[in-house]
Amino acid sequence: MKQLEEYRKKELVVKLADRIAQRSSQPVTLMEVCGGHTLTLHKYGLLSLLPSNITLISGPGCPVCVSGQGFIHALLNIVSDPSVMLATYGDLLRIPSRSRSLETARASGADIRVVYSVMEALALAMEHPKKNVVFAGIGFETTAPLSAAVILQAKEKGLKNFFVYSAHKIMPPALSWICSNTDTISGFIAPGHVTAITGTTMYEELVSKYHVGVVVSGFEPLDMMLAVSMLTDQAETGHYCVENAYRRAVRREGNTRAKQIMAEVFETADANWRGLGVIPGSGLQIRPAYGMYDARRVFRIHEPALPEPEGCLCGRIITGRATPAQCRHFGKTCTPETPVGACMVSHEGACSIWYQFKTPSRL
Amino acid sequence: MCLAVPAKIILIDDTDAIVEIGGVTSPISLALMEEVQVGDYVLVHAGFAIEKVDPEEAEETLRLIREIIGSDLFYLTGE
Numbered sequence: 001m002k003q004l005e006e007y008r009k010k011e012l013v014v015k016l017a018d019r020i021a022q023r024s025s026q027p028v029t030l031m032e033v034c035g036g037h038t039l040t041l042h043k044y045g046l047l048s049l050l051p052s053n054i055t056l057i058s059g060p061g062c063p064v065c066v067s068g069q070g071f072i073h074a075l076l077n078i079v080s081d082p083s084v085m086l087a088t089y090g091d092l093l094r095i096p097s098r099s100r101s102l103e104t105a106r107a108s109g110a111d112i113r114v115v116y117s118v119m120e121a122l123a124l125a126m127e128h129p130k131k132n133v134v135f136a137g138i139g140f141e142t143t144a145p146l147s148a149a150v151i152l153q154a155k156e157k158g159l160k161n162f163f164v165y166s167a168h169k170i171m172p173p174a175l176s177w178i179c180s181n182t183d184t185i186s187g188f189i190a191p192g193h194v195t196a197i198t199g200t201t202m203y204e205e206l207v208s209k210y211h212v213g214v215v216v217s218g219f220e221p222l223d224m225m226l227a228v229s230m231l232t233d234q235a236e237t238g239h240y241c242v243e244n245a246y247r248r249a250v251r252r253e254g255n256t257r258a259k260q261i262m263a264e265v266f267e268t269a270d271a272n273w274r275g276l277g278v279i280p281g282s283g284l285q286i287r288p289a290y291g292m293y294d295a296r297r298v299f300r301i302h303e304p305a306l307p308e309p310e311g312c313l314c315g316r317i318i319t320g321r322a323t324p325a326q327c328r329h330f331g332k333t334c335t336p337e338t339p340v341g342a343c344m345v346s347h348e349g350a351c352s353i354w355y356q357f358k359t360p361s362r363l
Numbered sequence: 364m365c366l367a368v369p370a371k372i373i374l375i376d377d378t379d380a381i382v383e384i385g386g387v388t389s390p391i392s393l394a395l396m397e398e399v400q401v402g403d404y405v406l407v408h409a410g411f412a413i414e415k416v417d418p419e420e421a422e423e424t425l426r427l428i429r430e431i432i433g434s435d436l437f438y439l440t441g442e
Contacts, residue, residue, distance in 0.1 A: 001369050001404055003421040015432040036365055061365070089409075117410030119392060142365040146411050149394040193365040196406060196414040219366075226428055248421040249369075249406055255414050258395040348366075 003248075007220035008044075016225040017049035020232050027053045028235045029184045030228065031320050033175065034191035035062030035348025036219050042357040044221040054232065057320035060174050061191050063138040064091040064346035065318050066273045069306035071138075071167050072097035078134055078165070078299055079110035085128060087121035088136040090114045091346045094339060097306070118150045118164075125154070125162035134295045137166045142193040144168040144284050145258040148265035151286070151293045165295035166286055169271050172202050173282035177273075178319055179210035185320065187213035187231035189224065192246040197262075199254025203242045211240055218246040265290050272303065274342060275315020314341035317350050324354040331355060367408035369416045372401050382407060 006012070032038055038058045041047055047056060060066050072095050079086045079102070086102070093103045093114065106112040111131070115121050118135055125133035137147045147164050154162045171194055178185065190203060195216045203214040213234035217227035227245045234240050244250055262284070271283025286294035295301060308315055311329055316322035324330045324343070334340035336352055343349035353359070370382035370391070378393045384407065392411045393399060405412035 001371075001416065001418060001421065003418060003425060004369070006425050007421075012428060012432070016428065019432050034365055063365075119410050140365065142367070142408055142413065145395050145413070146409055149392070149411070153394075191365060193367045193406065193408060193413065196367070222428065226424070229431065245424070247424055248417050249414050251414075255395060257397050258413060261395060 004220065007218070007222040009222065013044070013046070013221045013225050014049060016222070016229055017046075020054065020225070020229050021051040023236055024051050024053055024232050025236060027055070028186050028232060029055045029057060030187045030189060030231050031057050031059045031178070031185050032189040032224075033059035033061040033171070034194070035065070035346065035350070036193075037061070037189055037191070037217065037224060038350055038353050039348055040219050040221060040224050042353045042359055046221055046224060047359075050228065054228065056228075057185075058317065058350040059178070059188070059320060060273065060276065060318045061140070061171070061194075062318065062343070062346050062348045062350075063140060063143070063169070064095065065314060065342045065349045066169065066275070067092070067095070067138055067167055067342065068272045068274045068303070069097050069308065070272060070303035072102070073306055074301050074303045075102060075136055075165070076100055076105055078295070078301065079105050079112055081299070083132050085111040085113060085124060085131040085133045086136060087113050087115045087124055087133055089138065092136055092138065094345045095342050096309070096339060118146050122150050122154060122159070122162060125159055126157070129161060132161050132163065134163045134165055134299070137164045137168050140169055140171055140191070140194050141197045141262070142191075144266060145197060145262045148261045151265050151290055152261065154293055155290070160292070163293055163295035163298055164286065165301065166266070166284055167271070168266065168284040169273065169282055170268065170284060172206065173279045174273060174276060175206055176209070177276050177279050179206065179212060182320065185212060186235045187215065187240070189227045189231065190214050190216040192216055192218045192223070192250060195246070195250045195254065197255050197258050200242050200244050200250065200252050207240055207242055213240040213243075215243045216246050216250050218249065272305070274308070275318050309340050312341040314343045314351070317343055324351040327351070365408070367406040367413060369404050370407045372399060372403050372405060375399070375401055380412070382412075
Protein backbone atom coordinates (compact mmCIF):
# COMPACT_ATOMS: atom_id res chain seq x y z
CA MET A 1 0.00 0.00 0.00
CA LYS A 2 1.48 3.26 -1.11
CA GLN A 3 0.22 5.16 1.96
CA LEU A 4 2.37 3.12 4.34
CA GLU A 5 5.46 5.10 3.39
CA GLU A 6 3.68 8.24 4.58
CA TYR A 7 3.05 6.59 7.94
CA ARG A 8 6.82 6.22 8.38
CA LYS A 9 7.73 9.76 7.33
CA LYS A 10 9.94 11.39 9.88
CA GLU A 11 8.73 14.94 9.17
CA LEU A 12 5.13 14.08 10.01
CA VAL A 13 6.11 12.12 13.13
CA VAL A 14 8.32 14.94 14.46
CA LYS A 15 5.71 17.60 13.74
CA LEU A 16 3.06 15.59 15.56
CA ALA A 17 5.44 15.12 18.51
CA ASP A 18 5.96 18.90 18.58
CA ARG A 19 2.23 19.40 18.72
CA ILE A 20 1.97 16.96 21.64
CA ALA A 21 4.70 18.91 23.48
CA GLN A 22 2.80 22.15 22.91
CA ARG A 23 -0.47 20.77 24.22
CA SER A 24 0.85 18.73 27.13
CA SER A 25 0.77 20.67 30.40
CA GLN A 26 0.76 17.90 33.02
CA PRO A 27 2.39 14.53 33.74
CA VAL A 28 0.54 11.80 31.86
CA THR A 29 1.15 8.05 31.99
CA LEU A 30 -0.03 5.97 29.05
CA MET A 31 0.17 2.22 28.64
CA GLU A 32 0.99 0.70 25.28
CA VAL A 33 -0.82 -2.59 25.71
CA CYS A 34 0.66 -4.52 22.80
CA GLY A 35 4.23 -5.77 22.56
CA GLY A 36 4.17 -4.79 18.88
CA HIS A 37 3.59 -1.20 19.98
CA THR A 38 6.53 -1.37 22.40
CA LEU A 39 8.64 -2.52 19.47
CA THR A 40 7.57 0.42 17.25
CA LEU A 41 8.21 2.95 20.05
CA HIS A 42 11.76 1.75 20.61
CA LYS A 43 12.66 0.81 17.04
CA TYR A 44 11.83 4.28 15.71
CA GLY A 45 13.09 6.16 18.78
CA LEU A 46 9.67 7.71 19.35
CA LEU A 47 10.11 8.01 23.13
CA SER A 48 12.95 10.49 22.69
CA LEU A 49 10.67 12.73 20.62
CA LEU A 50 8.02 13.01 23.32
CA PRO A 51 8.06 15.62 26.09
CA SER A 52 9.39 14.41 29.45
CA ASN A 53 6.00 14.69 31.17
CA ILE A 54 4.56 11.91 28.99
CA THR A 55 5.50 8.46 30.25
CA LEU A 56 4.79 5.30 28.29
CA ILE A 57 4.72 1.96 30.06
CA SER A 58 4.48 -1.50 28.57
CA GLY A 59 1.42 -3.64 29.09
CA PRO A 60 0.40 -7.31 29.08
CA GLY A 61 -0.05 -7.63 25.32
CA CYS A 62 2.72 -10.12 24.65
CA PRO A 63 1.19 -13.62 24.61
CA VAL A 64 4.45 -15.39 25.27
CA CYS A 65 5.21 -13.09 28.21
CA VAL A 66 1.86 -13.64 29.95
CA SER A 67 1.93 -17.42 29.58
CA GLY A 68 2.81 -18.60 33.08
CA GLN A 69 5.46 -21.06 34.18
CA GLY A 70 2.75 -23.69 34.66
CA PHE A 71 1.93 -23.59 30.94
CA ILE A 72 5.51 -24.34 29.92
CA HIS A 73 5.69 -27.04 32.59
CA ALA A 74 2.53 -28.66 31.18
CA LEU A 75 3.92 -28.53 27.63
CA LEU A 76 7.09 -30.23 28.85
CA ASN A 77 4.93 -32.98 30.35
CA ILE A 78 2.97 -33.41 27.12
CA VAL A 79 6.07 -33.84 24.96
CA SER A 80 7.38 -36.57 27.26
CA ASP A 81 4.65 -38.76 25.70
CA PRO A 82 6.32 -40.39 22.66
CA SER A 83 3.02 -40.48 20.75
CA VAL A 84 2.88 -36.67 20.82
CA MET A 85 4.19 -34.24 18.24
CA LEU A 86 4.01 -30.68 19.60
CA ALA A 87 3.48 -27.88 17.08
CA THR A 88 4.28 -24.46 18.46
CA TYR A 89 5.10 -20.90 17.52
CA GLY A 90 8.86 -20.46 17.84
CA ASP A 91 8.81 -17.96 20.69
CA LEU A 92 7.70 -20.58 23.20
CA LEU A 93 10.73 -22.79 22.63
CA ARG A 94 13.19 -20.89 24.76
CA ILE A 95 11.10 -19.92 27.80
CA PRO A 96 12.82 -21.50 30.78
CA SER A 97 10.89 -23.45 33.37
CA ARG A 98 12.98 -24.75 36.25
CA SER A 99 16.16 -24.94 34.13
CA ARG A 100 14.34 -26.77 31.32
CA SER A 101 12.72 -25.51 28.15
CA LEU A 102 11.03 -26.95 25.08
CA GLU A 103 14.31 -26.35 23.27
CA THR A 104 16.23 -28.59 25.68
CA ALA A 105 13.43 -31.17 25.50
CA ARG A 106 13.70 -31.17 21.72
CA ALA A 107 17.47 -31.65 21.96
CA SER A 108 16.72 -34.67 24.17
CA GLY A 109 14.55 -36.20 21.47
CA ALA A 110 11.05 -34.81 22.02
CA ASP A 111 9.12 -34.30 18.77
CA ILE A 112 8.59 -30.54 18.67
CA ARG A 113 7.91 -28.68 15.42
CA VAL A 114 8.01 -24.92 15.02
CA VAL A 115 5.16 -23.64 12.89
CA TYR A 116 4.34 -20.21 11.51
CA SER A 117 0.61 -20.90 11.38
CA VAL A 118 -1.84 -23.25 13.08
CA MET A 119 -2.68 -24.41 9.55
CA GLU A 120 0.76 -26.03 9.42
CA ALA A 121 -0.06 -27.90 12.62
CA LEU A 122 -3.18 -29.27 10.94
CA ALA A 123 -1.09 -30.30 7.92
CA LEU A 124 1.33 -32.12 10.25
CA ALA A 125 -1.59 -34.09 11.72
CA MET A 126 -2.65 -35.13 8.21
CA GLU A 127 0.91 -36.09 7.23
CA HIS A 128 1.54 -38.07 10.44
CA PRO A 129 -1.63 -40.07 11.17
CA LYS A 130 0.13 -42.19 13.81
CA LYS A 131 1.15 -39.13 15.83
CA ASN A 132 -1.04 -37.11 18.15
CA VAL A 133 -0.35 -33.57 17.03
CA VAL A 134 -0.87 -30.99 19.79
CA PHE A 135 -0.86 -27.31 18.88
CA ALA A 136 0.18 -24.91 21.66
CA GLY A 137 -2.47 -22.22 21.25
CA ILE A 138 -1.31 -18.91 22.63
CA GLY A 139 -2.39 -15.42 21.69
CA PHE A 140 -5.24 -13.00 22.16
CA GLU A 141 -8.34 -12.20 20.13
CA THR A 142 -6.16 -11.69 17.05
CA THR A 143 -4.94 -15.29 17.10
CA ALA A 144 -7.72 -17.26 18.78
CA PRO A 145 -10.04 -17.16 15.71
CA LEU A 146 -7.29 -18.89 13.70
CA SER A 147 -7.19 -21.79 16.16
CA ALA A 148 -10.99 -21.92 16.11
CA ALA A 149 -11.11 -21.97 12.30
CA VAL A 150 -8.62 -24.83 12.16
CA ILE A 151 -10.54 -26.86 14.77
CA LEU A 152 -13.59 -26.51 12.51
CA GLN A 153 -11.47 -27.70 9.58
CA ALA A 154 -10.21 -30.68 11.59
CA LYS A 155 -13.83 -31.61 12.29
CA GLU A 156 -14.75 -31.25 8.64
CA LYS A 157 -11.85 -33.51 7.63
CA GLY A 158 -12.70 -36.05 10.34
CA LEU A 159 -9.22 -35.86 11.88
CA LYS A 160 -8.80 -37.73 15.14
CA ASN A 161 -5.14 -36.95 15.88
CA PHE A 162 -5.25 -33.13 16.06
CA PHE A 163 -5.58 -31.28 19.37
CA VAL A 164 -5.29 -27.70 20.57
CA TYR A 165 -3.97 -26.84 24.03
CA SER A 166 -5.68 -23.50 24.41
CA ALA A 167 -3.90 -20.87 26.47
CA HIS A 168 -5.68 -18.17 24.46
CA LYS A 169 -6.61 -15.09 26.42
CA ILE A 170 -8.81 -12.05 25.96
CA MET A 171 -7.85 -8.47 26.65
CA PRO A 172 -10.68 -6.63 28.46
CA PRO A 173 -10.42 -8.51 31.80
CA ALA A 174 -6.64 -7.91 31.90
CA LEU A 175 -7.09 -4.18 31.24
CA SER A 176 -9.74 -4.02 33.98
CA TRP A 177 -7.30 -5.80 36.31
CA ILE A 178 -4.67 -3.17 35.57
CA CYS A 179 -7.11 -0.31 36.16
CA SER A 180 -8.17 -1.91 39.46
CA ASN A 181 -4.59 -2.30 40.62
CA THR A 182 -3.07 1.00 39.58
CA ASP A 183 -4.31 4.56 39.51
CA THR A 184 -1.47 6.13 37.53
CA ILE A 185 -2.63 5.31 34.00
CA SER A 186 -4.72 7.91 32.23
CA GLY A 187 -4.92 6.21 28.88
CA PHE A 188 -4.36 3.03 26.91
CA ILE A 189 -2.90 2.71 23.44
CA ALA A 190 -5.13 -0.21 22.50
CA PRO A 191 -3.90 -3.13 20.41
CA GLY A 192 -4.81 -2.56 16.76
CA HIS A 193 -4.98 -6.14 15.59
CA VAL A 194 -6.90 -7.44 18.60
CA THR A 195 -9.39 -4.65 17.94
CA ALA A 196 -9.53 -5.43 14.20
CA ILE A 197 -11.25 -8.64 15.34
CA THR A 198 -13.22 -7.44 18.37
CA GLY A 199 -14.24 -3.96 17.28
CA THR A 200 -13.92 -0.85 19.42
CA THR A 201 -17.04 -1.21 21.57
CA MET A 202 -15.36 -3.64 23.99
CA TYR A 203 -13.44 -0.73 25.55
CA GLU A 204 -16.48 1.39 26.38
CA GLU A 205 -17.02 -0.23 29.77
CA LEU A 206 -13.37 0.36 30.68
CA VAL A 207 -13.70 4.07 29.91
CA SER A 208 -16.92 4.57 31.84
CA LYS A 209 -15.88 2.46 34.83
CA TYR A 210 -12.31 3.65 35.32
CA HIS A 211 -12.30 7.11 33.71
CA VAL A 212 -9.41 6.38 31.36
CA GLY A 213 -8.90 7.08 27.67
CA VAL A 214 -8.57 4.40 25.01
CA VAL A 215 -7.18 5.01 21.52
CA VAL A 216 -6.83 2.10 19.11
CA SER A 217 -3.55 2.36 17.23
CA GLY A 218 -1.82 0.85 14.25
CA PHE A 219 1.82 -0.12 14.29
CA GLU A 220 3.56 2.46 12.12
CA PRO A 221 5.37 5.34 13.86
CA LEU A 222 2.82 7.91 12.70
CA ASP A 223 -0.06 5.70 13.91
CA MET A 224 1.43 5.62 17.38
CA MET A 225 2.22 9.31 17.50
CA LEU A 226 -1.37 10.04 16.51
CA ALA A 227 -2.61 7.79 19.31
CA VAL A 228 -0.39 9.57 21.87
CA SER A 229 -1.63 12.91 20.53
CA MET A 230 -5.27 11.87 20.95
CA LEU A 231 -4.69 10.49 24.46
CA THR A 232 -2.82 13.66 25.43
CA ASP A 233 -5.80 15.71 24.27
CA GLN A 234 -8.13 13.47 26.29
CA ALA A 235 -6.00 13.89 29.43
CA GLU A 236 -5.77 17.67 28.94
CA THR A 237 -9.50 18.11 28.49
CA GLY A 238 -10.58 15.40 30.93
CA HIS A 239 -12.92 14.08 28.26
CA TYR A 240 -12.09 10.39 28.18
CA CYS A 241 -13.52 8.20 25.44
CA VAL A 242 -12.76 5.42 22.94
CA GLU A 243 -11.17 6.73 19.76
CA ASN A 244 -9.94 4.88 16.70
CA ALA A 245 -6.63 6.02 15.21
CA TYR A 246 -6.41 2.90 13.02
CA ARG A 247 -9.46 3.34 10.86
CA ARG A 248 -7.93 1.72 7.81
CA ALA A 249 -8.08 -1.68 9.56
CA VAL A 250 -10.41 -1.36 12.53
CA ARG A 251 -14.17 -1.00 12.37
CA ARG A 252 -16.49 -0.32 15.27
CA GLU A 253 -18.12 -3.74 14.90
CA GLY A 254 -14.84 -5.60 14.20
CA ASN A 255 -14.68 -8.78 12.12
CA THR A 256 -18.11 -10.35 12.66
CA ARG A 257 -17.27 -13.65 10.97
CA ALA A 258 -14.08 -14.14 12.99
CA LYS A 259 -15.99 -13.40 16.19
CA GLN A 260 -18.68 -15.93 15.26
CA ILE A 261 -16.10 -18.65 14.58
CA MET A 262 -14.30 -17.87 17.85
CA ALA A 263 -17.57 -18.03 19.81
CA GLU A 264 -18.58 -21.29 18.11
CA VAL A 265 -15.46 -23.10 19.33
CA PHE A 266 -14.41 -21.25 22.50
CA GLU A 267 -16.03 -20.16 25.73
CA THR A 268 -14.52 -17.94 28.39
CA ALA A 269 -12.85 -19.45 31.45
CA ASP A 270 -10.59 -18.32 34.26
CA ALA A 271 -6.98 -18.01 33.16
CA ASN A 272 -3.61 -17.55 34.82
CA TRP A 273 -1.53 -14.59 33.64
CA ARG A 274 2.11 -14.22 34.52
CA GLY A 275 2.33 -11.35 36.98
CA LEU A 276 -1.41 -10.83 37.21
CA GLY A 277 -2.50 -14.19 38.59
CA VAL A 278 -5.81 -15.86 37.83
CA ILE A 279 -8.28 -13.46 36.23
CA PRO A 280 -11.89 -14.67 36.03
CA GLY A 281 -13.25 -15.02 32.51
CA SER A 282 -9.99 -13.94 30.84
CA GLY A 283 -9.17 -17.18 29.03
CA LEU A 284 -10.67 -19.12 26.15
CA GLN A 285 -11.31 -22.83 26.58
CA ILE A 286 -12.65 -25.21 23.94
CA ARG A 287 -16.39 -25.83 24.26
CA PRO A 288 -17.46 -29.39 25.19
CA ALA A 289 -18.97 -29.82 21.71
CA TYR A 290 -15.41 -29.75 20.35
CA GLY A 291 -13.93 -31.66 23.29
CA MET A 292 -12.29 -34.28 21.10
CA TYR A 293 -9.88 -31.56 19.90
CA ASP A 294 -9.22 -30.21 23.40
CA ALA A 295 -5.73 -31.28 24.52
CA ARG A 296 -6.50 -30.23 28.10
CA ARG A 297 -9.31 -32.77 28.25
CA VAL A 298 -7.81 -35.57 26.16
CA PHE A 299 -4.38 -35.50 27.80
CA ARG A 300 -5.73 -34.56 31.26
CA ILE A 301 -3.36 -31.61 31.44
CA HIS A 302 -2.63 -30.12 34.81
CA GLU A 303 -1.10 -26.65 34.96
CA PRO A 304 0.61 -26.25 38.32
CA ALA A 305 0.97 -22.83 39.93
CA LEU A 306 4.72 -22.34 39.80
CA PRO A 307 6.66 -19.36 41.15
CA GLU A 308 8.59 -17.06 38.85
CA PRO A 309 12.40 -17.39 38.77
CA GLU A 310 13.89 -15.67 41.81
CA GLY A 311 14.30 -11.94 41.32
CA CYS A 312 12.61 -11.96 37.89
CA LEU A 313 10.44 -8.87 37.42
CA CYS A 314 8.57 -10.00 34.28
CA GLY A 315 5.27 -9.99 36.15
CA ARG A 316 5.73 -6.40 37.28
CA ILE A 317 7.10 -5.27 33.91
CA ILE A 318 4.07 -6.47 31.91
CA THR A 319 1.74 -4.69 34.28
CA GLY A 320 3.60 -1.40 34.01
CA ARG A 321 4.82 -1.52 37.62
CA ALA A 322 8.53 -1.83 36.78
CA THR A 323 10.83 -1.19 33.85
CA PRO A 324 13.32 -3.75 32.56
CA ALA A 325 16.20 -1.61 33.85
CA GLN A 326 14.88 -2.05 37.40
CA CYS A 327 15.35 -5.83 37.26
CA ARG A 328 18.62 -7.07 38.73
CA HIS A 329 18.85 -9.81 36.11
CA PHE A 330 18.41 -7.46 33.12
CA GLY A 331 21.43 -7.39 30.82
CA LYS A 332 23.46 -9.37 33.36
CA THR A 333 22.19 -12.87 34.07
CA CYS A 334 19.23 -12.30 31.70
CA THR A 335 20.05 -11.66 28.04
CA PRO A 336 18.47 -12.89 24.80
CA GLU A 337 21.07 -15.67 24.75
CA THR A 338 20.42 -16.71 28.36
CA PRO A 339 16.89 -15.55 29.21
CA VAL A 340 15.69 -15.81 32.80
CA GLY A 341 12.18 -14.59 32.12
CA ALA A 342 9.70 -14.68 29.24
CA CYS A 343 9.96 -10.93 28.53
CA MET A 344 13.54 -11.49 27.36
CA VAL A 345 12.54 -14.39 25.10
CA SER A 346 9.80 -12.95 22.94
CA HIS A 347 10.86 -10.38 20.37
CA GLU A 348 7.78 -8.45 21.55
CA GLY A 349 8.82 -8.69 25.21
CA ALA A 350 9.74 -5.40 26.87
CA CYS A 351 13.08 -6.73 28.17
CA SER A 352 14.11 -8.07 24.78
CA ILE A 353 13.18 -4.75 23.14
CA TRP A 354 14.99 -2.62 25.74
CA TYR A 355 18.05 -4.85 25.37
CA GLN A 356 18.00 -4.84 21.57
CA PHE A 357 17.61 -1.09 21.20
CA LYS A 358 19.82 -0.21 24.20
CA THR A 359 17.05 1.90 25.73
CA PRO A 360 18.45 4.23 28.42
CA SER A 361 17.34 3.30 31.95
CA ARG A 362 15.81 6.76 32.40
CA LEU A 363 13.76 8.03 29.50
CA MET B 364 2.55 -12.31 18.10
CA CYS B 365 -0.23 -10.03 16.94
CA LEU B 366 1.92 -8.95 14.02
CA ALA B 367 -0.16 -8.56 10.88
CA VAL B 368 0.93 -7.07 7.59
CA PRO B 369 -1.12 -5.59 4.76
CA ALA B 370 -1.16 -7.70 1.61
CA LYS B 371 -2.91 -7.48 -1.75
CA ILE B 372 -5.10 -10.38 -2.86
CA ILE B 373 -4.12 -11.55 -6.33
CA LEU B 374 -5.99 -14.88 -6.56
CA ILE B 375 -8.98 -16.40 -4.77
CA ASP B 376 -9.96 -20.08 -4.74
CA ASP B 377 -12.89 -20.59 -2.35
CA THR B 378 -11.42 -19.92 1.12
CA ASP B 379 -7.83 -20.01 -0.08
CA ALA B 380 -6.03 -17.08 -1.63
CA ILE B 381 -2.68 -15.93 -2.90
CA VAL B 382 -1.53 -12.54 -1.66
CA GLU B 383 1.37 -10.30 -2.53
CA ILE B 384 3.42 -8.77 0.27
CA GLY B 385 6.30 -6.56 -0.79
CA GLY B 386 6.76 -8.33 -4.09
CA VAL B 387 6.57 -11.83 -2.57
CA THR B 388 3.52 -14.03 -3.04
CA SER B 389 2.23 -16.40 -0.41
CA PRO B 390 -0.82 -18.58 0.18
CA ILE B 391 -3.24 -17.56 2.92
CA SER B 392 -6.64 -18.61 4.25
CA LEU B 393 -9.75 -16.49 3.83
CA ALA B 394 -11.71 -18.61 6.34
CA LEU B 395 -12.21 -15.59 8.62
CA MET B 396 -13.26 -13.17 5.87
CA GLU B 397 -16.48 -12.19 4.17
CA GLU B 398 -16.84 -10.52 0.80
CA VAL B 399 -13.25 -10.06 -0.32
CA GLN B 400 -12.23 -9.63 -3.91
CA VAL B 401 -9.07 -9.81 -5.97
CA GLY B 402 -7.33 -6.45 -5.60
CA ASP B 403 -8.48 -5.90 -1.99
CA TYR B 404 -5.90 -5.32 0.72
CA VAL B 405 -6.11 -7.52 3.81
CA LEU B 406 -4.19 -7.78 7.06
CA VAL B 407 -2.40 -11.13 7.16
CA HIS B 408 -1.69 -12.71 10.54
CA ALA B 409 -0.06 -16.16 10.80
CA GLY B 410 -1.37 -17.29 7.43
CA PHE B 411 -4.90 -15.90 7.74
CA ALA B 412 -6.50 -12.72 6.49
CA ILE B 413 -8.05 -11.17 9.61
CA GLU B 414 -9.53 -7.94 8.25
CA LYS B 415 -9.68 -5.77 5.16
CA VAL B 416 -7.46 -2.71 4.93
CA ASP B 417 -9.16 0.32 3.45
CA PRO B 418 -6.79 2.56 1.40
CA GLU B 419 -9.35 5.39 1.48
CA GLU B 420 -9.37 5.37 5.28
CA ALA B 421 -5.55 5.31 5.23
CA GLU B 422 -5.68 8.47 3.12
CA GLU B 423 -8.32 10.06 5.32
CA THR B 424 -6.25 9.54 8.48
CA LEU B 425 -3.23 11.14 6.77
CA ARG B 426 -5.43 14.09 5.82
CA LEU B 427 -6.57 14.40 9.43
CA ILE B 428 -2.98 14.34 10.70
CA ARG B 429 -1.95 17.05 8.26
CA GLU B 430 -4.90 19.10 9.41
CA ILE B 431 -3.91 18.64 13.05
CA ILE B 432 -0.31 19.67 12.60
CA GLY B 433 -0.94 22.55 10.26
CA SER B 434 -0.75 23.32 6.63
CA ASP B 435 3.04 23.93 6.51
CA LEU B 436 3.65 20.24 6.05
CA PHE B 437 1.81 20.07 2.78
CA TYR B 438 5.02 21.40 1.25
CA LEU B 439 7.26 18.94 3.07
CA THR B 440 5.27 15.96 1.87
CA GLY B 441 5.17 17.24 -1.67
CA GLU B 442 1.45 17.82 -1.91
